[in-house]
Amino acid sequence: xSTAAAEIPVHPPAYAVRSRALPPVDTTSPLSDxxxxxxxxxxxxxxxxxxxxxxxxxxxxxxxxxTGNRTAAEDILxxxxxxxxxxxxxxxxxxxxxxxxxxxxxxxxSDYFRKANxxxxxxxxxxxxxxxxxGRGVDEAAAAxxxxxxxxxxxxxxxxxxxxxxxxSRLQELxxxxxxxxxxxxxxxxxxxxxxxxxxxxxxxxxxxxxSPT
Amino acid sequence: xxxTQFHDQMAxxxxxxxxxxxxxxxxxxxATCPSCQREFASLSRTLEKLDxxxxxxxxHRMRATLAGMIETEKLTQRHQAGWASSIRQAAARPPRRRxxxxxxxxxxxAAAVLAFGFFLGERNANQRQLAELRARVDTMGxxxxxxxxxxxxxxDRLETVLNATAVTSxxxxxxxxxxxxxxxxxxxxxxxxxxxxxxxxxxADQEVVRAGVLACLPREGNxxxxxxxxxxxxxxxxxxxxxxxxxxxxxxxxxxxVRESARRASELL
Numbered sequence: 001x002s003t004a005a006a007e008i009p010v011h012p013p014a015y016a017v018r019s020r021a022l023p024p025v026d027t028t029s030p031l032s033d034x035x036x037x038x039x040x041x042x043x044x045x046x047x048x049x050x051x052x053x054x055x056x057x058x059x060x061x062x063x064x065x066x067t068g069n070r071t072a073a074e075d076i077l078x079x080x081x082x083x084x085x086x087x088x089x090x091x092x093x094x095x096x097x098x099x100x101x102x103x104x105x106x107x108x109x110s111d112y113f114r115k116a117n118x119x120x121x122x123x124x125x126x127x128x129x130x131x132x133x134x135g136r137g138v139d140e141a142a143a144a145x146x147x148x149x150x151x152x153x154x155x156x157x158x159x160x161x162x163x164x165x166x167x168x169s170r171l172q173e174l175x176x177x178x179x180x181x182x183x184x185x186x187x188x189x190x191x192x193x194x195x196x197x198x199x200x201x202x203x204x205x206x207x208x209x210x211x212s213p214t
Numbered sequence: 215x216x217x218t219q220f221h222d223q224m225a226x227x228x229x230x231x232x233x234x235x236x237x238x239x240x241x242x243x244x245a246t247c248p249s250c251q252r253e254f255a256s257l258s259r260t261l262e263k264l265d266x267x268x269x270x271x272x273x274h275r276m277r278a279t280l281a282g283m284i285e286t287e288k289l290t291q292r293h294q295a296g297w298a299s300s301i302r303q304a305a306a307r308p309p310r311r312r313x314x315x316x317x318x319x320x321x322x323x324a325a326a327v328l329a330f331g332f333f334l335g336e337r338n339a340n341q342r343q344l345a346e347l348r349a350r351v352d353t354m355g356x357x358x359x360x361x362x363x364x365x366x367x368x369x370d371r372l373e374t375v376l377n378a379t380a381v382t383s384x385x386x387x388x389x390x391x392x393x394x395x396x397x398x399x400x401x402x403x404x405x406x407x408x409x410x411x412x413x414x415x416x417x418a419d420q421e422v423v424r425a426g427v428l429a430c431l432p433r434e435g436n437x438x439x440x441x442x443x444x445x446x447x448x449x450x451x452x453x454x455x456x457x458x459x460x461x462x463x464x465x466x467x468x469x470x471x472v473r474e475s476a477r478r479a480s481e482l483l
Contacts, residue, residue, distance in 0.1 A: 043291065048280070048284055049284065057269075057271060065269065074273060074276065077272060081280055086287075148263075148268070151260075151264065151267060155264075166264075170261075170264060191231060198260065198261065199257070202257055
């Protein structure tokens with residue numbers, strides 16, 4: 001065997017199982033998220049496709065704002081759905097699917113931040129592109145983009161915990177009680193933390209506006 | 215209500231989480247205090263901008279990734295069900311009645327087997343093990359070929375390829391490798407092609423495997439598989455891939471990710 005072969009990874013690479021369109025889901029009688037997750041738990045794994053369609057958009061938006069890194073957000077999103085499949089038996093009959101999903105999202109993003117702190121990730125050129133042209137066309141929304149860039153920078157300046165509680169509190173799918181449950185604190189504490197984070201964001205944002213040359 | 219009391223609850227009023235009964239005194243103060251109006255407006259504007267912050271959807275590959283995860287989980291489920299069924303059957307089997315003669319026969323049988331083992335010697339035993347392994351690999355190679363030729367469902371073909379990649383043999387089997395290369399080249403499912411490629415990692419030291427991947431790279435239509443093939447060639451240190459990679463990197467019609475991967479790979483090699 002050559003020396004080249006000795007360096008070949010023993011485990012299959014991460015892309016090993018991918019592709020294919022998602023299997024069709026019967027939409028004649030739409031089921032609730034909870035019913036779909038119960039079905040997944042009971043072995044009807046294709047129902048996860050419908051849950052993905054319903055929730056990946058808001059979850060991805062949340063993760064992108066939380067990490068400030070689109071590639072990292074995709075990785076975390078993938079991990080969340082992978083854990084949902086893997087740990088489906090832990091989903092409880094009386095559970096709230098959305099709260100469970102964001103709870104897993106929190107775990108996965110904590111893993112990401114732990115690794116990122118250990119070895120800071122290089123800036124992804126894709127993120128720079130996103131930040132430059134996200135939203136409307138460049139010509140008609142240059143000012144809006146600048147403003148959004150400022151707000152994103154202000155978000156980045158928040159402590160991670162503050163950013164997390166603020167972003168969770170702005171999700172329409174979650175009540176403050178559910179946010180508190182996800183953060184494992186009381187409703188009052190979650191509310192106080194979210195409001196403190198909002199004020200901090202406002203201060204950073206206006207400070208950046210003052211520092212901005214235009 | 216004074217300004218300090220208003221400030222304490224201003225954020226709750228702005229984000230709508232305030233109890234409706236507590237809102238009227240706050241609104242009354244707000245209507246009369248210009249300083250608090252400015253504070254409240256800045257907080258509300260920050261919230262509006264935060265909510266309006268656009269987020270583009272994730273890459274279209276996420277769907278494909280999830281589909282792959284679901285398929286893999288289904289396979290695991292099927293395998294686990296198979297094991298569970300075997301264990302249940304074994305547990306449900308009624309115990310056989312044993313006579314006083316049985317232990318004696320067992321001892322005599324064991325002695326006979328021991329004597330026979332000594333007679334055959336260690337060399338024969340090793341040859342027998344190798345022959346069994348060889349037969350298993352041959353069968354797997356046939357299965358890979360048949361699976362592709364018979365055009366069974368994606369899941370079935372995927373299962374066959376996954377089983378084939380799980381076979382470890384001291385000596386690589388040509389038929390198995392050919393089956394995996396053919397599958398990687400011609401299978402209609404991206405998922406199956408990717409797994410066949412993964413199976414070929416174990417045989418990447420063979421020239422025929424590297425040549426097969428290199429030949430398939432330009433004609434592969436899926437960017438995900440192409441990037442994976444490029445990763446393979448880098449991992450296998452396939453220096454002969456340089457010209458093909460450079461050509462791919464310069465191809466305007468190729469996917470951006472593929473071109474970028476090809477460029478990086480050609481530099482690495």
